[in-house]
Amino acid sequence: MRLQGKKAVITAAAQGIGRATAVAMAREGAEVIATDVNAERLAELNSLPGIRTTQLNVRDPAAIADFAAQVGAVDALFNCAGFVHHGTILDCSEADWDFAFDLNVRSMFRLTKALLPAMLEAKRGASIINISSGASSVKAAANRFVYGTTKAAVIGLTKSIALDYIRQGIRCNAICPGTIQSPSLDDRIAALGESVGGAEKAREMFVSRQPMGRLGTAEEVAALVVYLASDEAAFTTGAVHLIDGGWTL
Numbered sequence: 001m002r003l004q005g006k007k008a009v010i011t012a013a014a015q016g017i018g019r020a021t022a023v024a025m026a027r028e029g030a031e032v033i034a035t036d037v038n039a040e041r042l043a044e045l046n047s048l049p050g051i052r053t054t055q056l057n058v059r060d061p062a063a064i065a066d067f068a069a070q071v072g073a074v075d076a077l078f079n080c081a082g083f084v085h086h087g088t089i090l091d092c093s094e095a096d097w098d099f100a101f102d103l104n105v106r107s108m109f110r111l112t113k114a115l116l117p118a119m120l121e122a123k124r125g126a127s128i129i130n131i132s133s134g135a136s137s138v139k140a141a142a143n144r145f146v147y148g149t150t151k152a153a154v155i156g157l158t159k160s161i162a163l164d165y166i167r168q169g170i171r172c173n174a175i176c177p178g179t180i181q182s183p184s185l186d187d188r189i190a191a192l193g194e195s196v197g198g199a200e201k202a203r204e205m206f207v208s209r210q211p212m213g214r215l216g217t218a219e220e221v222a223a224l225v226v227y228l229a230s231d232e233a234a235f236t237t238g239a240v241h242l243i244d245g246g247w248t249l
């Protein structure tokens, strides 16, 4: 029960890393508010003890303001929402750039800014955990131009918040996963499969990027989020936590 007595908000909790984190945090005793734009998939979490769900589109400033007013002070915020665009700079349209920055970075700015005042007022400290990626933020990845650019920005956002609130007990860390099995990864594998001769070949290409020779699991990333949200990580802030099967070695 490493998170007992803590209230946690998670974005993009309907599937993948966000969902696994909602389950892991609740198992450790947290009161979890799991959010996602996809209300239908999110509702599957309602039956689990310790989790309540709220539909939240992190691209909607009015919805974020309403949400922040309802939840009040939280002890942990996991900003997990994000989208992977494929392609180089020449493939990236103005619309792709705007969408990627809005969902992958600006949503973190919006939600953190909305929840931080209550965290500070509560004076019991809090942990903010932002999802970045190993791809292009720490190591370059081919055809991940705008994705990598946004995920590098997440690291800057994280460090800035960490330093500005370090004396008020607010910790802020970034997580950089390698390739993690998730529903959207299956979509990316299917899409790549069309150009490389099948989904199996495409999966092998994703797997081979990790020197460990396998994909990571959402549960493995969730375990890192639990640690960063817990008091065990009390001396850790502004750090970039790689969890990538050795990809960046």
Ligand code: NAD
Residues within 6 Å of the ligand: 011, 012, 013, 014, 015, 016, 017, 018, 035, 036, 037, 038, 056, 057, 058, 059, 080, 081, 082, 083, 084, 103, 131, 132, 133, 134, 176, 177, 178, 179, 180, 181, 182, 183, 184, 185, 218
């Ligand atoms: P996923 O991509 O399969 O699911 C993403 C979830 O985000 C979905 O439930 C979707 O409904 C939700 N979402 C999309 N737009 C939203 C919005 N506007 N508001 C709220 N929710 C929204 O899950 P995943 O692959 O585990 O990825 C989660 C995060 O982890 C992303 O930020 C991704 O960039 C990052 N990440 C993933 C991997 C990986 O290999 N899977 C690697 C590194 C980083």
